[in-house]
Amino acid sequence: MTKQEWPLWEVFIRAKQGLNHKHVGSIHAADVDMAIENARDVYTRRMEGVSIWVVESKYVHANEPSEQDALFEPANDKIYRHPTFYVLPEELNHM
Amino acid sequence: MEVKLEQQFQEKIDQEIRIEPRDWMPEKYRKTLLRQISQHAHSEIVGMLPEGNWITRAPNLRRKVALLAKVQDEAGHGLYLYSAAETLGMSRDEMLEELHSGRAKYSSIFNYPTLTWADMGAIGWLVDGAAIMNQVPLCRASYGPYARAMVRVCKEESFHQRQGYEIMLTLCNGTEAQKAMAQDALNRWWWPSIMMFGPNDDNSPNSAQSMKWKIKRFSNDELRQKFIDVTVPQAELLGLTIPDKDLKWNAEKGHYDFGAINWDEFMNVVAGNGPCNKQRLKARVDAWENGAWVREAAMAHAKKREERKNKQIEAA
Numbered sequence: 371m372t373k374q375e376w377p378l379w380e381v382f383i384r385a386k387q388g389l390n391h392k393h394v395g396s397i398h399a400a401d402v403d404m405a406i407e408n409a410r411d412v413y414t415r416r417m418e419g420v421s422i423w424v425v426e427s428k429y430v431h432a433n434e435p436s437e438q439d440a441l442f443e444p445a446n447d448k449i450y451r452h453p454t455f456y457v458l459p460e461e462l463n464h465m
Numbered sequence: 466m467e468v469k470l471e472q473q474f475q476e477k478i479d480q481e482i483r484i485e486p487r488d489w490m491p492e493k494y495r496k497t498l499l500r501q502i503s504q505h506a507h508s509e510i511v512g513m514l515p516e517g518n519w520i521t522r523a524p525n526l527r528r529k530v531a532l533l534a535k536v537q538d539e540a541g542h543g544l545y546l547y548s549a550a551e552t553l554g555m556s557r558d559e560m561l562e563e564l565h566s567g568r569a570k571y572s573s574i575f576n577y578p579t580l581t582w583a584d585m586g587a588i589g590w591l592v593d594g595a596a597i598m599n600q601v602p603l604c605r606a607s608y609g610p611y612a613r614a615m616v617r618v619c620k621e622e623s624f625h626q627r628q629g630y631e632i633m634l635t636l637c638n639g640t641e642a643q644k645a646m647a648q649d650a651l652n653r654w655w656w657p658s659i660m661m662f663g664p665n666d667d668n669s670p671n672s673a674q675s676m677k678w679k680i681k682r683f684s685n686d687e688l689r690q691k692f693i694d695v696t697v698p699q700a701e702l703l704g705l706t707i708p709d710k711d712l713k714w715n716a717e718k719g720h721y722d723f724g725a726i727n728w729d730e731f732m733n734v735v736a737g738n739g740p741c742n743k744q745r746l747k748a749r750v751d752a753w754e755n756g757a758w759v760r761e762a763a764m765a766h767a768k769k770r771e772e773r774k775n776k777q778i779e780a781a
Contacts, residue, residue: 374764375558378551395614396548398557400763401770412544415537416621435487 378427379405383419483609486552506546507571515579549610576739583650589629591658598692602682637703652708662689
């Protein structure tokens with residue numbers, strides 16, 4: 371076994387110009403150049419992308435899943451943020 | 466507390482809400498998934514060996530690039546699956562250590578030898594065909610990272626099966642000797658392929674729990690029957706005979722009846738006594754050990770570059 375495993379990187383791919391980068395998975399690589407090349411070989415063998423982002427996994431921070439209800443609670447009861455909350459006459463058709 | 470969490474967990478599963486890496490999950494769910502996903506990853510990696518055997522001897526360039534691309538896909542599938550398994554808290558090196566020490570299993574089918582070029586056809590057609598049958602329902606597995614990896618795998622797998630069938634078709638439309646070669650490959654790969662679905666339902670003790678957790682959606686026997694039902698007409702189209710004298714259409718059931726499976730052979734190969742078990746494992750261990758200096762050198766190089774960059778920043 372190697373003494374030290376190659377770091378883990380999260381891979382984000384832009385499928386085509388105009389779209390955002392989307393998380394597709396992860397890979398191991400010794401450095402950023404290798405991470406991009408490995409990401410290309412693993413995740414874009416069939417032209418799935420025009421741009422790659424790699425971020426070392428240790429730099430990704432996330433909320434606690436167990437506290438997710440409390441975190442998203444403020445949006446729960448604000449139905450007035452949705453267009454359907456407003457009652458308008460039928461004749462108006464498409465507003 | 467634990468009971469309540471487990472109840473909530475099962476409710477999520479029942480409502481088809483996917484489980485993500487940092488969500489609470491029963492320890493046994495984590496272990497079951499880790500075992501299944503890492504075994505699946507190992508199977509993709511070991512699965513490169515029987516076909517790798519024929520890359521340099523492919524009959525022409527078209528066949529060669531296709532086979533090369535297929536084997537490269539398998540490496541990719543192994544990598545998708547290893548990363549999915551890593552989200553459950555085991556490192557890549559630990560998984561490889563389990564494979565290399567023989568504690569982890571991989572699909573037994575890869576312990577059979579590839580004796581002729583026709584085996585490339587039979588593997589693509591039958592082995593990848595059986596794998597697709599198994600894998601399509603896994604795209605809806607309850608664990609998010611596994612399901613997402615399987616979606617990618619399944620998208621790529623269909624080319625594998627088609628290239629295999631095309632090899633068989635070409636051989637079957639060729640000379641007598643070529644057709645005989647195709648028949649011989651079918652004879653050798655048929656039974657191992659239908660064993661790929663695992664033991665009969667009565668002998669598959671963990672299946673019920675996996676179904677309840679929606680890791681598994683169909684039983685081994687259901688999938689095996691489905692595979693046989695779609696494969697028999699494909700063999701007929703090739704003009705080949707499936708090596709099972711009990712194989713017969715059952716109009717009443719709407720399925721093919723088939724002969725008894727030799728489970729002793731299956732258990733024997735699983736136990737490590739198949740024709741190629743030792744050879745396959747040795748190839749993996751050698752690749753890992755002979756590559757150690759490359760992995761270490763890459764790390765040393767990355768570290769040196771990083772240090773040089775930091776020095777430049779300090780100097781500036």
